[in-house]
Amino acid sequence: MAELLTTPLHALHIEMGAKMVPFAGYDMPVQYALGVRKEHLHCREHAGLFDVSHMGQVRLEGKDAANALEALVPVDVIDLPAGKQRYGVFTNAQGGILDDLMIANLGDHLFLVVNAACKAQDIQHLRDNLKGDVTVEVLDDRALLALQGPKAAQVLATFNPKVNDMVFMDIQPVEINGIYCVVSRSGYTGEDGFEISVPAEHAESLAKALLANDDVEWIGLGARDSLRLECGLCLYGHDLDTTTTPIEASLIWAISKVRRAEGERAGGFPGEAKILEQIASKAVSRKRIGLLGQSKAPVREGSKLFDANDNEIGIVTSGTFGPTKGMPVAMAYVSPEFTAVGTEVFAEVRGKKLPMTVEKMPFVPQRYYRG
Template sequence: MAELLTTPLHRLHLDMGAKMVPFAGYDMPVQYPLGVRKEHLHCREHAGLFDVSHMGQIRLHGADAAKALEALVPVDVLDLPQGKQRYAVFTNEQGGILDDLMIANLGDHLFLVVNAACKAQDIQHLRDNLKGDVSVEVIEDRALLALQGPKAAQVLATFNPKVNDMVFMDIQPVEIDGIHCVVSRSGYTGEDGFEVSVPAEHAESLAKALLAYDEVEWIGLGARDSLRLECGLCLYGHDLDTTTTPVEATLIWAISKVRRADGERAGGFPGEAKILDQIATKAVSRKRIGLVGQSKAPVREGSKLFDADDNEIGVVTSGTFGPTKGMPVAMGYLPPEFIAPGTEVYAEVRGKKLPMTVEKMPFVPQRYYRG
């Protein structure tokens, strides 16, 4: 087996008693002594600190950067205002999703954050397919911290009150604790919060400065997963993959109107024919849906879904017990005739068929700060 990579905060995780597991080629903390459930609830009620330094940070330079990137994603990059970021997906020629990512306009360059598991292939995809005056710079010397929860802004503002003026999806250079950082008001928990790109050599000191607040606790991958699932957020490689289109994944909102069939810059991205046809006709064989369990038993990824007549109709792609929701939550794919909220289906768990109900996502309200 290849040796696991580590983030700049690896030693601190060990010092804090983290339980470490392999994740996307990295040795990552899955939980701390507090435990997954308490970490989850602490983030919902106060503020949680996440090490997401395993994710890929990339800069695109050059006069053609926005135009070139727009040829790879169904998102409006050309008109992305400076100081703003957008969620996007890389698509393939069949309309499937290669990865999901964040794209930000920092004025003199575009800043991208991609998933750890897809980092190498995304970088190669960019290098192979970006046309014109554009260069790809892979950022190797920065860590990435996420501070999430209702107390996140209160804590971060003690270092620089400037962050109080930011709203959801804003991004800008901000000095935090005397360190030059790039801060976005965004995250992966459904809560208000920030992601902070920080020079690797200052990551540990910044993490310790944030953890000095009673409101802040380390949060591991276990609670990160339950937090994002409760808020209906997809995980690439589970809820999204190369065989799934954005329309099937109910991510039409991530396809900018200007890139749709009636937009002035319609199409021009891989898989446009299939994706635009699915938008126009609404003809898909399956859609991503939310499910809640009627028992206490969590329903895990890979569980098959059945109708009342015992016909196999779909599959669970993410599932766990939702500590805030107080019941099992899952997402998966079902044919269109089964996606109406209130529809009852059955998940197969250890040979038993457990009843689940289709429910509109998010299961827990998202609390992004929009001003």
């Protein structure tokens, strides 16, 4: 087995008693002494600190950077205002999703954050396919922290009050604890919060400074998964993959209107024929939905779904017990006729068929700060 990579905060996780597990080629904390459920609830009620330094951070520079990137994603990159970021997906020639990512305009360059498991292939994809005057710089010398929860802004503002002026999806350079950081008001929990790109050599001192606040606790991968699932956020490699289009994944909102309307910038991205046809026809063979369990037993990824007549109709792609919701939550792909809210389906768990109900996502209200 290849030796696991570590983040700049690895020693601190060990010191804090984290349970470490392999994740996307890294040795990562899955939980701390609080345990997954209490970490989850702490983030919903106070503020949680996440080490997401395994993610890829990439800088694109050059006069053609926006045009070149727009040719690889169904997203409006050219008109993305400075100081703003946008969710996007890399698509393949069949319309499938190669990865999802965040795209930010920092004025003199574009800043991307890509998933850890896809990092190497995404960087190669950029280097192979970006055309014109554009350079790709991988920011291996930076860590990434996420501070999430209703107290996140209050905590971060003690270091620099200017973060209070930021709204959801804003991004800008901010000095935090005397350190030059790039801070976005965004995250992966459904809560208000921030993602902080920090030089690797200062990551530990910044983490300790944040943790000195009584409202802040370390949160591991276990609670990160249950938090994002309760808020209806996809995990690449589970709810999204190369065989799934953005339309099948219920991500039509992530395809900018200027890229799907008639006009000079419509299309022009890999897989446009399939994706634009699915938008126009509203016809797909399967669709991502949310499910709530009617019993206490969690329904895990890979569980098959059946209708009342025992016909197989789909599969669960993410599932756990939602500590805030107080019941099992799941995402699944099903045939289109079973997507209506309130539809009852049955998940096969250890030979039993457990009833679940199609529910609108997010299961727990998202609380992004929009001003």
